[in-house]
Amino acid sequence: MSALHVVVMGVSGCGKSAVGERLAAALGLPLIEGDSFHPPGNIAKMQQGVALTDEDRTGWLAVLGRELSHHPRGAVLTCSALKRSYRDSLRAAVPRLRFVHLALSQQDALRRVAGRPGHFYPPSLVASQFEALQDPAGEPGVIAIDALLPLATVVDRALEALRE
Numbered sequence: 001m002s003a004l005h006v007v008v009m010g011v012s013g014c015g016k017s018a019v020g021e022r023l024a025a026a027l028g029l030p031l032i033e034g035d036s037f038h039p040p041g042n043i044a045k046m047q048q049g050v051a052l053t054d055e056d057r058t059g060w061l062a063v064l065g066r067e068l069s070h071h072p073r074g075a076v077l078t079c080s081a082l083k084r085s086y087r088d089s090l091r092a093a094v095p096r097l098r099f100v101h102l103a104l105s106q107q108d109a110l111r112r113v114a115g116r117p118g119h120f121y122p123p124s125l126v127a128s129q130f131e132a133l134q135d136p137a138g139e140p141g142v143i144a145i146d147a148l149l150p151l152a153t154v155v156d157r158a159l160e161a162l163r164e
Ligand SMILES: Nc1ncnc2c1ncn2[C@@H]1O[C@H](COP(=O)(O)OP(=O)(O)OP(=O)(O)O)[C@@H](O)[C@H]1O
Pocket: 010, 011, 012, 013, 014, 015, 016, 017, 018, 019, 035, 112, 113, 115, 116, 121, 147, 148, 149, 150, 151, 154
């Protein structure tokens, strides 16, 4: 079987961690949690309610690209991948990279993030995620799924689309 590398992407609260975990299990592939690779300075910044800049994300994306390439048989990566340039940086790391974009409105993202106590990411930053987001529709290898569907349905749709 050929390799399958998938990025579960989208704004904070869209369900990257929840979907990524289930998708990786269903595919029998390792999960790379993108948030675990942010340098401590990035986490501190977000905790303080300051949005990350392109500069803050550059090194992080390079590390994530290397992580993907360390799994030649495939992996599932959770990563916001909000801008085209970020996605292209990941695409440069492995051939035929697929993206599952979990799409939802700002209002729904805010509701999810606000209802998740104990997580480092503050609801005050959700608006900045939508300012940064460049819709990946039309780019190669992109699947968009309604993030408000039940988790099992989201995962089933992703599996179905990835088979094509
Ligand atoms: N399809 C879904 N239906 C209902 N609840 C969901 C769904 N997907 C995720 N959730 C819930 O929404 C919240 C946000 O999900 P999750 O933490 O996976 O998002 P995320 O994109 O990883 O966010 P972040 O990047 O900020 O960590 C969690 O409480 C999660 O359980």
